[in-house]
Amino acid sequence: MSLSVHDLTITRGGIPVLEGLNFSLEPGRALILRGPNGVGKTTLLRTVAGLQPPLSGRVDCPPESIAYAAHSDGLKAMLSVTENLNFWSDVFGRKDISAAIQAFDLAALTDRMAGTLSAGQKRRLGLARLLVTGRPIWVLDEPTVSLDTASVRMFADAVRAHLQAGGSALLATHIDLGLSEAEVLDVGPFRAGPNSTVPGGFDEGFL
Amino acid sequence: MGSIWEYANPVKFSRTAGLVLPWVSIGATVTLVVGLVWGFFFTPDDYRQGSTVKIIYLHVPSALMAINVWFMMLVTSLVWLIRRHHVSALAAKAAAPVGIVMTVIALLTGAIWGQPMWGTWWAWDPRLTSFLILFLFYLGYLALWGAIDDPDTAADLTSVLCIVGSVFAVLSRYAVNFWNQGLHQGATLSLDKEENIADVFSTPLYISIAGFVLLFIALVFLRTRTEIQKRRTKALLARERLG
Amino acid sequence: MISLLIRDLKLAFRAGGGFGLGLAFFLIVTVLVPFGVGPESSLLSKIAPGILWLGALLACLLSLDRILALDWEDGSLDLLATSPLPLEGVVTIKALAHWLTTGLPLTLAAPFFGLLLSLPEPGYPWLVLSLLLGTPALSVIGTFGAALTVGIKRGGLLLSLLVLPFYVPTLIFGAELARRGAEGLATTTPLLMLAGITFGVIALLPFASALVLRVNLR
Incomplete structure (x- = not known):
């Protein structure tokens, strides 16, 4: 039940935003994505969740294993x-x-x-x-927005329990959840540059 | 020589279209002028319809084009969905306004012809009605292109609309045939012009049709090139913003 | 799947609108027609099948943009797309929920509105049958239109523009079936054509709807 991402390039509105991403997430682990606003964290999470196709690279995970939670709760x-x-x-x-x-x-x-x-x-x-x-793999986009301190702790406990039960979590958040199991991945360095080597970016057929 | 798919490369397509365009334009102008002048001034009047019959040199080619342009859009939409060639989607986008104008010309010339012949500007004849429905399909297709910002999303959605629309357009054609039969008897004059057309009229008609086809090709090449250049500008700007 | 249907029906009942609004609109159209064309019952009874079909069609159109737009706005569609339900199933259920809250009530109410328009006696069963067979196609086609336009702000007008030409065959055969039934003519051909169209779109169109919905969710 592990999630792994290989050489992933993702686009927003036809323009590459992040490229060359590699990471994997084993059961019992959490990965926290950081990076400035607009760098493409939401796009990355949507790509991992299978809502949009990557420009190149691949996302490997067992089918129907991801629970996705976005900004809007679908209530x-x-x-x-x-x-x-x-x-x-x-x-x-x-x-x-x-x-x-x-x-x-x-x-x-x-x-x-x-x-x-x-x-x-x-x-x-x-x-x-x-x-x-x-589902074992949680993919969460800014899960702590509008939560107070007590609720954040409640959420961190829920994540910890989930990890202990063999689940894993991929989160984009700016808050320190105090999760000892969590690694941090700064996506800033993966920002796609103007000399993107990935075919298909920038509508390069048009250049 | 490579395959036809070489022209799926926007740059290659642009270059080739640029080379061909002047010749196609000249060809379109010559055939249109010859066909229409011959048709309007050098054919005898029909013994029943008088000189009004000469509107067929506009009416028939535009009606043919109205249908065939939609068919071309169907093919390019399929190519886009299957092979993801941008030129194909942009060609469909470029063709649609030409198609809707052809449909309008066919409807208007039909009305102008129908007035002296049937004594009415409009009758719910199955053919006329089908063209009106085709016009509505074109309108929806163009409106959908206009409403979506992201070019690839727009290309995907309009392609599916075109394909599903084609099925419903054919269905409507049969439905309309059935519906009219039930309402009133056929038109007093046969609308099937091909059947009772004499040779003396047909040669300029064929030339006019060729002229319309060439005009369509020229317009689509020109408009597709414009669309490609618009995309190119966008891509360059996007790259600049990132750099 | 069932739970999605139950949820949508619950929402339609609680939020109001969907159900009652379509019926009220249908009633108003039916009432306005005699004001427009005059009160002679011979004329009204002649045009009644067509008017009733047109009214039902417009009432259907009214609620189309609610089929998917609400779930799009609150993020439910994203979550449904990542759930075990296939999107083809989701759009079919959405169309079914729309039909149960719009098409079915319209079908059941149509005979009463037929009275207002002096629909000839033999026409009633045929009117109900034609609506019962035809309105599911309206909902399924409408769902396709809703899926096409779900990402567009203020897509309601565009949705009508896109969907109305698609309604032509259903309207023609549906109204023709009702009219022929009312006049005591042979009804087999329009009946078969209407049934064919409805079952055809139910079988095939959800695939197109799911495809465009996936594009829109990208």
Whole structure:
């Protein structure tokens, strides 16, 4: 259940943003991506999650092993917390949502409509979704946005528990989660230059 | 000699199109002038339709082109989806406005011809109706190109639209045939011009058709080159921003 | 799959709009037609099948952009695309949910609106049958249009422009079936054609919808 990325070049709007990326993620490990805004972390995570094709290189991971969480949580305002979680656990073929509710301290909110939650509570619900997917590799884009300190700790605990259970996590975040298992990868040096050697970049057929 | 796919390279295509373009343009001008002048001034009036029949030298070629341009777009869309050659997608984009203009010319000349012949500008004849529907398909296709910023996304989406649209256009053609039969009897004059056309009319008609085809090729070459240059400018600017 | 359908139906009921709005629109169109063409029942009964079909079609069109746009905005589509559900299945379920909340109520309400337009007696079963067979095609084609335009801001108008020409064959055969039924003519050909189109688009179009949705999610 390991994820590995080989010589990956990714594009945003047809322009290469990161090139020559190599990394791998073993079970029980976490990898934190850092880099300035706009460097292409979100694009990288979307590529790893399989939402967009890489320009070159490849992403190796077992099929259906990635749980992806983006900036927006995919919550339905008109469904209650339980209904939102139940929906995703049905989609991913699992039944029990109580562990997820407990891990993110949502027990008091179960009957509330998701639309009435605060931003931080919504985020917690969005992260609880990861637990009901039952997938081993978490790919998380800025998971701690709008979380308070206590909730960040809650999230770090959930990640740690996930790693201890043999899962792994790829995160883009600027906050120090205090994860001893985590390595940090600064993607800044992989920024694609104007003399990109990768064929297909810059619509080079047009140059 | 290499294969036809060599011209999938935008630079190579541009260069070759640039070389061919003047000759095609001259050819288009000559054949159009000869065909239309011959057709309008040197053919006898039809004994039933008088001089109004001469509008066929615009009507028939434009109608033929309206359909064939869509067919060409279908082929280039398939080539783009299968082989990912940018020139192919850009050629489809370049052809669409020419196609819609041909459709409009066919509809307008049809109306102008229909007025003295059938006493009405418009009848829901199956053929006329099909062209109107084809016009709507062109309109949607062009609108979709216009609405999307990313060129590759736009090329993908419009290609699928073109392919699915082709199936529905053919379906509509049959549906319209069936529908009209049910509503009223056929038009009093046969619209099948090819059947009752005399030889004296047909030679200039063929020349006009050739002229329209050449004009289309010239326009598509020119417009595809423009599109390629636009993409080239964008690519250069993007590289500059990064450097 | 079932849970996605249940979720979409729940949302349609709770958020309102979808369901009631389409029906209300259908009613208004039906009521406005006599104001436009005059109250003679002989004329109305002649044009009733066509008007009812056109009204149902426009009512369908009204809610098309909600099929995928809401899930696009809140990020659910990204998550569904990375879930075990195949996108072809997702778009089929979306179309089914749209039909259950729009096409089916319109079909059931159509006979009552037929009364308003003096639809001839033998026409009622044929009207219901034609809508029952035809409206699923409207939803499936509409989902394709919604998938094409989901990434475009204010794509609603474009969606109508793209989808309406695709509705032509369904409208022709559907309205023709209802009209022939009302006039007591042979109905086999339009019935078979309408059924053919509907089953054809249900079988094939989800692949195209999923393809363009994937492009839009890139």
